[in-house]
Amino acid sequence: MFAYYLDLAWHSLRRNPILTALMVLAIGLGIGASMTMITVLHVLTDDPLPGRSSQLFTPHLDPLPLNYKQGGDSPDAADNVTWPDAMALLKAHRAERQAAMAGGTLLVRPARADLRPFNVDGRYATADFFAMFGMPFEHGQSWSAADDAARAHVVVLSDTLYRKLFGNGSGIGQDVRLGEHDFRVIGVTADWQPKPMFYADPGAQHYSDVDQFFLPLSAAVDLKLSTNGNQSGWGKNDDSTSLTGATMTWLQFWVQLNSPAQAQAYRQFLVDYSAQQKAQGRFERPSTDAKLYSLMGWLKHENLVPNDVRLQLWLALGFLFVCMVNIVALLLAKFLRRSSEISVRRALGARRRDIFLQLGIESALIGVAGGVLGLVIAQIGLWSVRHRPDDYAQLAQMDMPMLLGTLALAIIASVVAGLLPAWRACRVQPALQLKTS
Amino acid sequence: MQMRPILSTLRRHKLTATLLTLQVAFTCAIVCNVAFMIASRVQRISVPTGMAEDKLAVIQSTSIEKGENQQAQHAADLAALRGLPGVQSAVAVSYSLPLDQSESSRGTCPSKQALDRAEQINSIEGSGCMQPTQYDGTPGLINTLGLRLVAGRDFRPDEYVSTGKPTVAIITRALAQHLYPDKQALGQSMYDGDNYIRIVGVVDRFLRPNLRKPGVDDDSMIWPQRPDGSSVLYVLRSAPKDRQRVLKAAAATLLKINPNRLIDPGRVQTYTQIRAKYFQRDITMISLLFASALGLLFVSALGITGLANFWVQQRRRTIGIRRAIGATRGNILRYFQTENFLIVSFGIVLGMLLAFALNLTLMKFYELPRLPLYYLPIGALVLWLLGQLAVLGPALRAAAVPPVIATRGV
Numbered sequence: 146m147f148a149y150y151l152d153l154a155w156h157s158l159r160r161n162p163i164l165t166a167l168m169v170l171a172i173g174l175g176i177g178a179s180m181t182m183i184t185v186l187h188v189l190t191d192d193p194l195p196g197r198s199s200q201l202f203t204p205h206l207d208p209l210p211l212n213y214k215q216g217g218d219s220p221d222a223a224d225n226v227t228w229p230d231a232m233a234l235l236k237a238h239r240a241e242r243q244a245a246m247a248g249g250t251l252l253v254r255p256a257r258a259d260l261r262p263f264n265v266d267g268r269y270a271t272a273d274f275f276a277m278f279g280m281p282f283e284h285g286q287s288w289s290a291a292d293d294a295a296r297a298h299v300v301v302l303s304d305t306l307y308r309k310l311f312g313n314g315s316g317i318g319q320d321v322r323l324g325e326h327d328f329r330v331i332g333v334t335a336d337w338q339p340k341p342m343f344y345a346d347p348g349a350q351h352y353s354d355v356d357q358f359f360l361p362l363s364a365a366v367d368l369k370l371s372t373n374g375n376q377s378g379w380g381k382n383d384d385s386t387s388l389t390g391a392t393m394t395w396l397q398f399w400v401q402l403n404s405p406a407q408a409q410a411y412r413q414f415l416v417d418y419s420a421q422q423k424a425q426g427r428f429e430r431p432s433t434d435a436k437l438y439s440l441m442g443w444l445k446h447e448n449l450v451p452n453d454v455r456l457q458l459w460l461a462l463g464f465l466f467v468c469m470v471n472i473v474a475l476l477l478a479k480f481l482r483r484s485s486e487i488s489v490r491r492a493l494g495a496r497r498r499d500i501f502l503q504l505g506i507e508s509a510l511i512g513v514a515g516g517v518l519g520l521v522i523a524q525i526g527l528w529s530v531r532h533r534p535d536d537y538a539q540l541a542q543m544d545m546p547m548l549l550g551t552l553a554l555a556i557i558a559s560v561v562a563g564l565l566p567a568w569r570a571c572r573v574q575p576a577l578q579l580k581t582s
Numbered sequence: 583m584q585m586r587p588i589l590s591t592l593r594r595h596k597l598t599a600t601l602l603t604l605q606v607a608f609t610c611a612i613v614c615n616v617a618f619m620i621a622s623r624v625q626r627i628s629v630p631t632g633m634a635e636d637k638l639a640v641i642q643s644t645s646i647e648k649g650e651n652q653q654a655q656h657a658a659d660l661a662a663l664r665g666l667p668g669v670q671s672a673v674a675v676s677y678s679l680p681l682d683q684s685e686s687s688r689g690t691c692p693s694k695q696a697l698d699r700a701e702q703i704n705s706i707e708g709s710g711c712m713q714p715t716q717y718d719g720t721p722g723l724i725n726t727l728g729l730r731l732v733a734g735r736d737f738r739p740d741e742y743v744s745t746g747k748p749t750v751a752i753i754t755r756a757l758a759q760h761l762y763p764d765k766q767a768l769g770q771s772m773y774d775g776d777n778y779i780r781i782v783g784v785v786d787r788f789l790r791p792n793l794r795k796p797g798v799d800d801d802s803m804i805w806p807q808r809p810d811g812s813s814v815l816y817v818l819r820s821a822p823k824d825r826q827r828v829l830k831a832a833a834a835t836l837l838k839i840n841p842n843r844l845i846d847p848g849r850v851q852t853y854t855q856i857r858a859k860y861f862q863r864d865i866t867m868i869s870l871l872f873a874s875a876l877g878l879l880f881v882s883a884l885g886i887t888g889l890a891n892f893w894v895q896q897r898r899r900t901i902g903i904r905r906a907i908g909a910t911r912g913n914i915l916r917y918f919q920t921e922n923f924l925i926v927s928f929g930i931v932l933g934m935l936l937a938f939a940l941n942l943t944l945m946k947f948y949e950l951p952r953l954p955l956y957y958l959p960i961g962a963l964v965l966w967l968l969g970q971l972a973v974l975g976p977a978l979r980a981a982a983v984p985p986v987i988a989t990r991g992v
Contacts, residue, residue, distance in 0.1 A: 164888055171884060175881075212704055263844070452948055456948060457867075460871070463608070464612075464874055464877060464881075466608065467878055468881050470601055470604050470605040470885075471882070473601055474598055474601035474888075475885060477601065478598055479892065482892055482895070534862050535863065
């Protein structure tokens with residue numbers, strides 16, 4: 146029966162090739178535009194560390210004074226952590242693993258004569274950083290808590306920077322000059338680029354920045370290396386601009402908690418810590434303001450998706466909607482015009498259900514064709530997105546679920562669009578139609 | 583033209599006519615808002631900077647040796663750059679240029695009393711103080727950038743400082759009006775918490791490095807202060823067509839004078855490139871909005887044509903009968919045109935309401951301003967025209983139906 150209906154649908158569509166083409170084009174355009182934007186939104190809100198993200202959390206303390214005024218456009222000062230708070234949380238050691246970190250850009254002065262000095266982005270961090278985020282090492286290993294305490298001048302390089310500096314030779318144990326200081330290379334990580342770079346400062350380019358080196362935070366603070374990102378201070382004296390001062394937030398802090406019970410306990414610990422700081426007169430806001438964000442919750446809080454992308458998505462969906470209304474009207478006209486044909490079939494014994502199925506298959510066929518066209522249009526759309534200079538542009542690729550999703554959306558859209566016309570058409574009174582013709 | 587038969591026909595095709603009306607309504611609502619968004623973005627990207635943009639090129643140099651005498655290096659660099667063929671003038675600025683994103687701004691008050699007021703209410707708003715952008719630069723900045731001095735004078739050579747704060751400044755007309763709404767700004771002394779700074783000149787405009795909101799985007803002041811940092815921007819003025827060549831020569835010259843510096847190839851740009859980069863997202867958005875508006879109108883026209891075609895085919899016999907009893911071709915043509923006009927008009931009425939609802943939603947979530955009323959009649963006109971164009975083909979085909987059809991069976 147199905148094959149027969151398919152055959153009928155094919156014949157009916159071929160009888161009106163221009164109209165069929167127009168319907169396929171309309172649904173293709175709508176689906177193509179929508180899937181382009183849904184894909185962009187999908188990659189922007191994707192899980193940066195699948196499998197590990199559910200165990201990663203970031204504490205959010207609020208050390209700001211009560212009368213602190215947030216600047217209109219600048220990021221929330223409480224999104225970062227002060228040095229004393231970060232050190233206290235590290236020392237408390239209440240999580241499975243914990244690390245404080247901050248971004249920095251340093252000038253690399255290569256030993257090789259054929260390379261001019263250049264700037265690279267990297268991260269100052271504490272020892273747990275590597276194990277907590279599951280960073281894969283290619284050579285050597287990370288530094289230890291003892292190195293942190295000793296403010297050791299050691300560095301872990303990314304594979305790209307390592308090859309650039311040392312070619313194919315071994316650089317482990319050798320010195321690299323970063324800024325004004327020498328650091329001993331102790332490890333090389335595989336190029337590890339979580340997108341978005343969830344652990345970066347709220348002001349970072351989360352989709353395009355890549356860390357090329359990692360060195361102990363204690364050494365960076367000790368040597369007063371330059372840091373990137375938002376530094377918000379509220380102190381009255383010099384304390385407000387000192388990295389180790391209690392009145393400037395600039396660090397990011399992440400913890401690993403393996404179970405919901407651990408997370409709950411850590412949340413309570415943060416509230417207790419805030420209460421204790423408040424009792425000492427350092428914090429002014431309620432201790433219950435202390436929060437613990439999960440990784441995905443943090444990304445939501447940061448709201449990394451640009452407003453323009455959301456607007457584009459709504460625009461595309463609005464476009465799809467108008468296309469759908471269009472197709473409903475065209476299908477309705479088309480099906481109703483075949484009232485006499487339907488009446489003959491009904492008179493010969495076809496049930497309403499059969500007619501409904503037949504017309505449904507015809508709409509689905511349009512949907513399949515529209516979906517294929519939509520896929521092509523979405524690929525063109527994504528190609529054009531990749532040529533934008535936005536920092537997320539390079540990520541705009543369709544994966545398999547998205548590919549199948551496109552086809553499914555197209556078929557669902559066209560079947561839904563066909564429902565009303567098919568229902569209306571199968572309610573035609575056979576006797577009446579047969580008489581008039 | 584008799585409306586009655588048209589209305590009664592439409593009543594018989596209630597569902598289809600309603601769908602078409604809905605489609606026109608949604609198209610009208612979306613296209614009106616999209617057109618408004620395009621207009622506001624175009625307005626945003628065409629904001630003037632006050633400079634002779636097409637004559638300027640910029641190159642950034644960052645010294646990598648600590649402890650060098652930076653200002654001596656800048657002077658040597660500038661002398662060499664001015665000697666390049668095609669360069670009309672050259673100046674150095676610390677890092678700020680309009681639309682170049684790195685910005686230094688500071689609270690500045692028209693008087694000490696205003697600052698006290700600001701401290702009392704713990705806010706700069708409502709105190710009379712402003713947050714202007716602060717530009718610096720070597721002598722010749724005004725002329726090199728092509729800023730238009732509308733009052734006062736340029737800085738005198740003895741007013742330039744190498745370190746610390748200067749005692750005079752040139753401000754924009756907008757800042758002058760904001761600081762001193764009801765007196766002459768020239769000659770007044772601004773207070774920034776430590777120093778008094780006298781206004782010696784007023785320029786027409788000088789845009790900020792980062793746009794904030796219209797109204798304060800032109801609040802800038804220029805200090806007679808030579809750049810002192812390891813990183814510096816050299817601004818070169820030349821004929822528009824010479825800019826690329828001048829930039830290439832400048833990069834080579836700077837590295838020849840002193841190779842101990844970084845010149846990021848991404849920061850060797852004509853000013854046109856700086857401007858394009860700042861507005862890149864808006865330009866993308868404009869083209870996307872434009873494409874989607876066209877797409878919507880296209881799909882709507884498609885629907886109208888498709889449906890009209892069906893109706894014409896369906897009514898061939900009726901048309902034949904009408905022709906046989908005396909209707910002219912013109913009557914038939916106008917019948918379909920009027921029918922379309924009616925449907926589109928219903929759509930437009932509903933569409934205007936939807937357009938306002940959509941605009942309210944956008945205002946809430948995307949900080950869009952209110953849709954000006956004149957967009958609605960323009961949108962209506964566009965849709966009426968589109969409808970008439972789309973229906974013309976089918977209507978002509980209907981008019982061509984010969985009366986003899988009436989005598990034949992189906």
